[in-house]
Amino acid sequence: MSEDTSESEMESKQPEVVDIEQEMAEKLAQARDLIGKELRKVIIGQDEVVDQMLIALLSGGHCLITGAPGLAKTLLVSTLARVFDLSFNRIQFTPDLMPSDITGTEILEDTPEGGRELVFSKGPIFANLILADEINRTPPKTQAALLEAMQEKQVSVAGNTMTLDKPFFVLATQNPIEMEGTYPLPEAQLDRFMFNIVIDYLTEDEEVMVVSQTTGAGSGEVKPVFSGEDLLKCHEVVRRVPIAEEVVRFAVRLAANSRPGQDHTSDYVNEWVNWGAGTRAGQSLVLGAKTKALLDGRSHVTYDDIRAMAGPVLRHRILTNYRAEAEGISIDQVIEKLIAMTSEKA
Numbered sequence: 001m002s003e004d005t006s007e008s009e010m011e012s013k014q015p016e017v018v019d020i021e022q023e024m025a026e027k028l029a030q031a032r033d034l035i036g037k038e039l040r041k042v043i044i045g046q047d048e049v050v051d052q053m054l055i056a057l058l059s060g061g062h063c064l065i066t067g068a069p070g071l072a073k074t075l076l077v078s079t080l081a082r083v084f085d086l087s088f089n090r091i092q093f094t095p096d097l098m099p100s101d102i103t104g105t106e107i108l109e110d111t112p113e114g115g116r117e118l119v120f121s122k123g124p125i126f127a128n129l130i131l132a133d134e135i136n137r138t139p140p141k142t143q144a145a146l147l148e149a150m151q152e153k154q155v156s157v158a159g160n161t162m163t164l165d166k167p168f169f170v171l172a173t174q175n176p177i178e179m180e181g182t183y184p185l186p187e188a189q190l191d192r193f194m195f196n197i198v199i200d201y202l203t204e205d206e207e208v209m210v211v212s213q214t215t216g217a218g219s220g221e222v223k224p225v226f227s228g229e230d231l232l233k234c235h236e237v238v239r240r241v242p243i244a245e246e247v248v249r250f251a252v253r254l255a256a257n258s259r260p261g262q263d264h265t266s267d268y269v270n271e272w273v274n275w276g277a278g279t280r281a282g283q284s285l286v287l288g289a290k291t292k293a294l295l296d297g298r299s300h301v302t303y304d305d306i307r308a309m310a311g312p313v314l315r316h317r318i319l320t321n322y323r324a325e326a327e328g329i330s331i332d333q334v335i336e337k338l339i340a341m342t343s344e345k346a
Contacts, residue, residue, distance in 0.1 A: 028058070028234065029297035034225045035083055041222055042079045043072065044213065045206035051295075052197050052312050053080060053171070059291040060235040061194025061284065062150050062170040064135075064316055069175060071199045072210075077131045077171050084231060085224035086128035086167070091146075093138035099145035103155040120157065125149050128165060128228055132172035136182040146170065147189050167231045187275060187319060194284045196316035234291075241290040243301040248286060251306045254342045255281035258318050258334075266341060272324035272334060277317035284313045303343070310339050 032054070039050055056063045057080065065073050074090060081088035091102060104123035108116050124130070125146070132146055149155050150170050154163045172193070190196075202210065256262070259276030260269050269276070289305035314335050324334070 026297065028294045031226060032295050038083050038222050038225060039076075039079055043076055044209045045202045046072075046076070046199060049197055049199050050076070052195055053077075054295065055288050055291045055309075056195050056197075057084065057167075057169060057231065058234045058295070059194070059238050059287040060167065060169075061287065062192065063172070064190070064193040064196045065171055065173045065199060066176050066196060067173070067199030068201070071201065073173050073199060074131060074133065076199075077129065079222055081129045082222045083224060084129075084226045084228065086169075086228055086231075087165075088129045088131070089124040089127040090131040090133060091124050092133045093135050093142070095137060095139065097138045097142050099142050100157075102142065102145050103149075103157050106158050118158075120160070120162075125155060126164060128167055128169065130168075130170045132170055134175060135172040136174050136184055139183055140186075143183065143185065143189065146172075147192055150192050167228050167235070187317075190316045191278060191280050193316060194288070195312035197312055198315070234294075238287060238290050238294065241293060241299065241301065243286060243290060247289075247301050247303060247306060248282075250303055250342065251285040251289070252282045253345070254285065254306065254310060254338060255279075255314070255317075257338050257342055258314060266337075268337060269334075272320050272327075272329055273318055274321040275319035277314050281313055281317050285309050288313060307339055307343070310335055314338070 035054065036050070043050065053063060053076070065077075067073055078088055078090070080086075091097075100123070102123050102125050104121050104126070106118040107121050109119045111117050130146075135143060135146070145155070149164060149168070153166070153168055154161055156162075201207075255277040257264065257266065257276075258269060258273060258281075259265060260273045285306050286301070288309035289301045292305045292308060293299070293301045311332060315331055318331055318334060320329065320331055320334060324330075
């Protein structure tokens, strides 16, 4: 059976979505234009990056952002926080940063009765949207404090556990150029990020617009068009978007085909890959594809939605080896071959 035939059959099998989901799908499709309009007041270009960040936020996932300095990563994240009316904190990671600098600490304060008591002073982790700038420049102990909050949505300090406000997102940046004196995140910790989004340089025309805008009278004020409550509703609606079993199986196979040493593994994967994607990759592919479908005004998921999510989902979950590096094979080239191979067998 050809892929075109299977896709058309799959789409004909899609169940009808309930009214509330259809209503939210329409609202999200309209909101995408409003959000884009507000972001373009400050952010020029990077349309694909913005779309991927929106998908991650609307599906409830954290992002790892990879890009050279000076590409407006901080500006993009802070602008997103304003558009979604979220509280925002930026943490600059350095080698001497301690876990208590992130989570907060107990301080001794005087009481009205003349005594003293320990009072917890909240750290910057207590916000809806956290920009963890250059997360790989701080030791593993401090990285772990942030990653616990990402996974459990809570922090533990002095034997007490405090729940973080919802929604809660971490957007962490890494500088791919200078790796000296850094502490790369282990694969198990990287897996907690839904996407690895790569920010590249702008085109010449876009860069001219940036320089003109930032050296002129300034841009318009960004207005919030979504709230935190709306985001939480979106997270629920995304999970109710119908998806055919064939499409879920395609996502699972796409992740499984990246694992070396398996019976179904291709020769190039065995030759170039040390470690493949785990089960979280399949989950992220499906959640991202569901959100993309809603943003496109559709209430069902297609194979193309899964393919569009493959890059940001698999980029940090597949570890290539020295052979790939010696032959000049990038991780994105490996992902392209995985998509092509999995599509042929779909």
